[in-house]
Amino acid sequence: MSTAMPYNRPPLKPALWSEEDIEEAIGKLKGTEPPESLRFFLEKRIEEIPQPKDHTRLLARLHNEIGLFWLQKEEMDRARTHLDNAASLDPENIRAAYNRGNISLYEEDFEDALGRYEAILAKEPDHGGATYNAALCHALTGRVAEALPLFERAVVLSPDYAGAHFWAGECLLHLEKPDAALPYFHQASALNPDHPESSRGLAICLFHAGRHEEAICLCEHMLKAFGPELTALRVKGDALLALGNPVEAAHSHIDMALIDFDAREFLVNRARCLMETEPDKAPPYVRCVLDHFPDFQSALDPQEPFHKDRPQDGRSQSHAQ
Numbered sequence: 105m106s107t108a109m110p111y112n113r114p115p116l117k118p119a120l121w122s123e124e125d126i127e128e129a130i131g132k133l134k135g136t137e138p139p140e141s142l143r144f145f146l147e148k149r150i151e152e153i154p155q156p157k158d159h160t161r162l163l164a165r166l167h168n169e170i171g172l173f174w175l176q177k178e179e180m181d182r183a184r185t186h187l188d189n190a191a192s193l194d195p196e197n198i199r200a201a202y203n204r205g206n207i208s209l210y211e212e213d214f215e216d217a218l219g220r221y222e223a224i225l226a227k228e229p230d231h232g233g234a235t236y237n238a239a240l241c242h243a244l245t246g247r248v249a250e251a252l253p254l255f256e257r258a259v260v261l262s263p264d265y266a267g268a269h270f271w272a273g274e275c276l277l278h279l280e281k282p283d284a285a286l287p288y289f290h291q292a293s294a295l296n297p298d299h300p301e302s303s304r305g306l307a308i309c310l311f312h313a314g315r316h317e318e319a320i321c322l323c324e325h326m327l328k329a330f331g332p333e334l335t336a337l338r339v340k341g342d343a344l345l346a347l348g349n350p351v352e353a354a355h356s357h358i359d360m361a362l363i364d365f366d367a368r369e370f371l372v373n374r375a376r377c378l379m380e381t382e383p384d385k386a387p388p389y390v391r392c393v394l395d396h397f398p399d400f401q402s403a404l405d406p407q408e409p410f411h412k413d414r415p416q417d418g419r420s421q422s423h424a425q
Contacts, residue, residue, distance in 0.1 A: 123162050130169060139173055146170045164194035172203055180207055198228055205237065214241040232261040236268055248275045259288070266295035270302045277305055282312035300326065304335040316343040332363045338370070350378070350385040354392035361397070372403045379404075 126149065133142045146166050153159050171186035184207055190200035205220035221238035224231050239254030252275040258268035273288030286309035292302035303326050310319040323340035326333050341356035357374060360367040375393050378386040390404055 123165065126162060126165065139176075143170060143173050146173075160193045161197075164190040164197045164200060167193065168197060168200040168203060171200065175203055175207060175210075178210075180211065183207055196227075198224055198231065202231070202233055205234070209237055209241065212244075214245050217241050230261060232258060232265075235261055236265070236271075239271065243271060243275065248278050251275055252279070264295065266292045266299065266302065269295065270299065270305070273302075273305050273309070277308065282309045285309050286313060298329075300330045300333070303330070304333075307336060307339045311339050311343055311346075314346075316346050319343045320347075332359075334360055334364055334367065341374075345378075345382075345385060345389075348385070350389040351392055354389045358393065358396050368397070368400075371397075372400055375400075375404055 129145065130142065133145055146169050150163065150166050150170075153163060167186040167190035171183045171190060174180075174183035174186065184204070187200050187204040187207065190197055191204060194200070201220060201224050205217045205224070208214075208217035208220060218238055218241035221234040221241065224234040225238065228234070235254055236258040239251045239258060242248070242251035242254065252272065255268055255272040255275060258265070259272055262268055269288045269292035273285040273292060276282070276285035276288065285305065289302055289306035289309055292299065293306050296302060303322060307319050307322050307326065310316075310322060320340050320343045323333075323336040323343070326336040327340075330336075337356050337360045341353040341360075344350075344353035344356060357367075357371050361371045371393060375386065375390050378389055393400060394404065
């Protein structure tokens with residue numbers, strides 16, 4: 105039985121300094137050994153390379169791999185040191201530049217991250233990761249209009265990546281374009297059925313499209329799959345109202361108020377809105393509400409002024425939870 109330590113495999117050649125040989129050795133280690141063995145191998149190669157100034161590209165490659173190792177372990181200071189070394193040794197090393205941008209993104213230094221991703225895209229416009237992450241930097245700082253075309257581009261570059269579809273849909277929904285958002289949320293849900301946020305967006309878009317039965321079916325699936333879901337209960341209730349079933353709609357909205365105290369104001373406002381805009385649906389809806397919350401009687405007094413500036417329609421509210 106061999107007693108060799110893992111970091112001694114694969115066997116090293118007497119002069120393992122070419123990029124091709126290093127690449128081959130790294131690939132073998134990644135496929136057969138634990139990450140610590142790869143780190144040990146990389147650090148030893150950096151120590152042993154003769155005349156470092158003659159091997160700057162190779163050294164940059166090694167520092168990038170060590171930086172990636174520490175990045176995956178969320179050791180950001182160590183990762184930053186190696187990735188900065190890689191970038192200074194070889195400014196054209198796209199992988200090091202991308203990984204360095206990811207540190208800034210992880211630390212929520214969005215402007216620094218964005219600058220790094222944009223520099224990558226200036227050299228490599230079809231870099232999928234930089235495109236998606238640059239879009240994230242815009243979206244997470246409220247620049248939705250700037251984020252949208254980048255997310256749409258990320259969908260083209262990585263059509264099987266659910267995150268790109270989800271964020272494109274999210275931006276369009278934020279811009280009040282639910283019809284355009286619908287196919288993105290549909291694909292995001294298909295690619296990642298276990299992602300609640302994609303299902304929430306899809307449910308809202310189905311409701312906006314008048315596809316109420318589909319919206320109800322999806323909401324019921326969400327309640328079974330994800331547990332108590334405010335968006336699912338709200339959209340289901342809205343869809344039931346649209347189909348002329350105020351009693352079941354009230355029960356769905358009441359369930360919201362039972363699991364989230366803040367949803368009680370929504371419930372009262374929805375009832376008041378119905379009293380003014382759809383008086384035929386209001387009585388059974390209000391009766392159900394008062395059966396569960398009799399203390400809402402004064403709030404639902406028709407003589408009380410109705411605050412129209414409060415959000416009444418769940419369709420216009422954020423579906424974030």
